[in-house]
Amino acid sequence: MAGIYIYSEEQPVTEQLLTAGKTLANSLNEKINVIDFSEQDSESFIKKGADHVLCLKSDHPWPESYAQIIADILKEKDPTVVLIGGTLRGKTTASIIAAKLQTGLVNNAFAIEGSGSVIETKRIMYSGIAVCTEELCHGSIVTIEPRTFDAAQDSDHQGDTENIDIQPEAKTITVGNVCPIVHQDNDIATAEKLVCVGRGLSDQNDMKLAEELAEKLHAQICCTRSVAEDYHWLTTDKYVGLSGAKVKPNLYISMGVSGQVQHVAGMRDSKVIVAVDTNENAPIFAAADYGIVGDLHEIIPLLTKELG
Amino acid sequence: MKIIVCYKWVPDEQDIKIAADLKVDMSMAKWKISEYDKNAIEEAALQAENNAAEVTCLTFGTSKAKQSLKDALSRGPEKAYWVNDAKAENTDGFVTANILAAAIKKVGIPDLIFFGEGSEDSYGQQVGPRVAALLDIPALTFVTKTAVKDDAITTTRSIGNCTEDVTASFPAVVCMLPEINKPRIPSLKQVLKASKKPVEEIKLADLGLSDAELTVKNKVKSIQGFVMNRKNKLYQDGSSAEKVKALVSDLAKEGLA
Numbered sequence: 380m381a382g383i384y385i386y387s388e389e390q391p392v393t394e395q396l397l398t399a400g401k402t403l404a405n406s407l408n409e410k411i412n413v414i415d416f417s418e419q420d421s422e423s424f425i426k427k428g429a430d431h432v433l434c435l436k437s438d439h440p441w442p443e444s445y446a447q448i449i450a451d452i453l454k455e456k457d458p459t460v461v462l463i464g465g466t467l468r469g470k471t472t473a474s475i476i477a478a479k480l481q482t483g484l485v486n487n488a489f490a491i492e493g494s495g496s497v498i499e500t501k502r503i504m505y506s507g508i509a510v511c512t513e514e515l516c517h518g519s520i521v522t523i524e525p526r527t528f529d530a531a532q533d534s535d536h537q538g539d540t541e542n543i544d545i546q547p548e549a550k551t552i553t554v555g556n557v558c559p560i561v562h563q564d565n566d567i568a569t570a571e572k573l574v575c576v577g578r579g580l581s582d583q584n585d586m587k588l589a590e591e592l593a594e595k596l597h598a599q600i601c602c603t604r605s606v607a608e609d610y611h612w613l614t615t616d617k618y619v620g621l622s623g624a625k626v627k628p629n630l631y632i633s634m635g636v637s638g639q640v641q642h643v644a645g646m647r648d649s650k651v652i653v654a655v656d657t658n659e660n661a662p663i664f665a666a667a668d669y670g671i672v673g674d675l676h677e678i679i680p681l682l683t684k685e686l687g
Numbered sequence: 688m689k690i691i692v693c694y695k696w697v698p699d700e701q702d703i704k705i706a707a708d709l710k711v712d713m714s715m716a717k718w719k720i721s722e723y724d725k726n727a728i729e730e731a732a733l734q735a736e737n738n739a740a741e742v743t744c745l746t747f748g749t750s751k752a753k754q755s756l757k758d759a760l761s762r763g764p765e766k767a768y769w770v771n772d773a774k775a776e777n778t779d780g781f782v783t784a785n786i787l788a789a790a791i792k793k794v795g796i797p798d799l800i801f802f803g804e805g806s807e808d809s810y811g812q813q814v815g816p817r818v819a820a821l822l823d824i825p826a827l828t829f830v831t832k833t834a835v836k837d838d839a840i841t842t843t844r845s846i847g848n849c850t851e852d853v854t855a856s857f858p859a860v861v862c863m864l865p866e867i868n869k870p871r872i873p874s875l876k877q878v879l880k881a882s883k884k885p886v887e888e889i890k891l892a893d894l895g896l897s898d899a900e901l902t903v904k905n906k907v908k909s910i911q912g913f914v915m916n917r918k919n920k921l922y923q924d925g926s927s928a929e930k931v932k933a934l935v936s937d938l939a940k941e942g943l944a
Contacts (some may be wrong), residue, residue: 406826422746432752441853446820458818471828474813478820483781483904486812502903503913504809509711510913511809552825556852560845571942576865610865613864615845622723622865630943640700651941652917653934659921668918669937671930681931686944 386414387464388442396462401428406493420490425538427531432540442468442556446475448545461499465522473522483519506621507644572598572630578605579635583612587681595686603642618644634675638663688740689797694724694733696752697808705912724804725870726863732763738835747786749775751799752925761873761883772891784817798857804864819860824876827853828862
């Protein structure tokens with residue numbers, strides 16, 4: 380047995396993984412199998428390149444509790460590689476499955492490539508300073524974060540669906556009080572323009588400078604970890620970085636951001652990066668396309684005005 | 688209530704240099720307890736202070752990790768377990784989880800096992816839930832709040848687009864997000880007290896793991912510096928207003944202003 384297996388508890392992420400899966404399927408000459416919970420999605424997955432959809436029928440509400448069931452299925456199918464959506468739930472599920480199957484796991488791969496029978500992944504290490512290239516063992520699991528790939532395009536691809544009735548695991552846990560996080564503005568992860576504030580702001584009144592600039596640009600405001608966690612000027616869902624939000628807007632303007640590696644790891648996929656900071660040796664300038672060394676109290680109002 | 692908190696001894700990435708040939712140079716790096724793990728140790732210390740939990744810590748590291756023990760113990764735990772083996776130099780989430788799970792079984796599965804959300808160096812984000820799976824107990828990950836009542840822990844998880852409260856009966860693995868607490872800076876008294884706390888060294892051979900369980904799965908082909916491809920244009924001439932004008936003109940060319 381062989382094949383590429385794809386799973387995410389979020390259907391749009393599965394569609395993105397299909398893009399990576401199709402390239403891989405071509406170079407490895409393998410079939411693409413999708414594991415999902417809703418029969419409704421299977422037609423769309425097939426159009427987007429799935430050869431086979433395994434539809435698990437259950438109504439257990441906690442996605443993580445399916446890890447054992449998915450592990451059991453994968454054990455029987457003996458896949459070449461398993462791609463799992465790198466949402467936070469997905470990474471937990473992937474880790475549990477990997478342990479159950481005693482196989483390898485690459486979390487947060489940003490690239491995956493197949494050639495002959497060899498599959499290689501790339502992921503970042505040391506908070507983003509380095510890239511680790513790994514050659515996967517047979518049956519390794521790889522998680523890929525949402526929005527790393529665009530959703531696969533519809534085609535006239537044909538495939539089939541298999542329904543599997545499953546018994547969820549005994550409930551050793553209880554889940555309650557599920558609250559969607561209400562983003563104060565729009566979600567920064569999908570914003571087209573971002574203004575980012577860092578500790579270079581002298582006090583909370585300086586947020587006004589960022590707000591005026593953001594308003595002019597129709598941008599969202601985000602921040603570094605310490606602005607959210609130490610100063611609490613913005614909520615924690617607004618901080619960009621390795622352990623925070625990963626963003627890739629068309630324009631990213633930072634003000635008073637020094638550019639620590641963990642922060643840069645969250646924003647370096649932005650198309651154009653602009654930095655304003657007083658310290659000319661700040662690492663943010665190495666990560667920026669355009670930089671102005673200067674006092675943000677002077678530069679930012681000028682910029683807001685000039686953008687007229 | 689017994690808690691084991693796991694941590695990793697890692698190079699401080701602020702001191703890691705990337706050479707011209709993109710090789711990663713760690714020769715200047717100071718080593719430290721991974722920042723994310725400090726949150727896990729702090730959460731265990733708070734459980735010791737507020738709920739009389741009996742806290743021990745566990746690390747898998749090379750002989751160099753000996754330096755970490757005093758720092759870890761000064762942060763609250765009463766005893767440290769150290770699986771000392773050169774294999775820690777070349778490990779992965781698979782091997783590390785097998786070793787930690789075996790060590791935990793050896794010293795006795797506690798009520799709670801705490802982890803950070805990932806290690807600061809490789810950030811594989813898998814050892815905590817892997818250990819849970821190996822011990823066949825629940826994994827509560829990305830936790831921003833914990834509350835212990837009777838023989839169960841209720842956690843608030845922050846998982847991207849939602850938060851949820853998950854309760855698990857003991858034993859359970861809990862992996863903390865950094866925002867859960869602010870790790871203490873150990874006082875002189877705590878540091879001095881740490882020197883007197885017991886350390887138990889565990890030999891890998893005593894864990895009864897097979898060669899297959901101790902062999903890394905995926906093969907690392909290279910670790911190279913990340914290449915930043917940016918224009919790096921600094922506006923240095925003229926007044927601030929002129930610099931801003933030049934910037935806006937460049938942004939306009941990119942279709943962004």
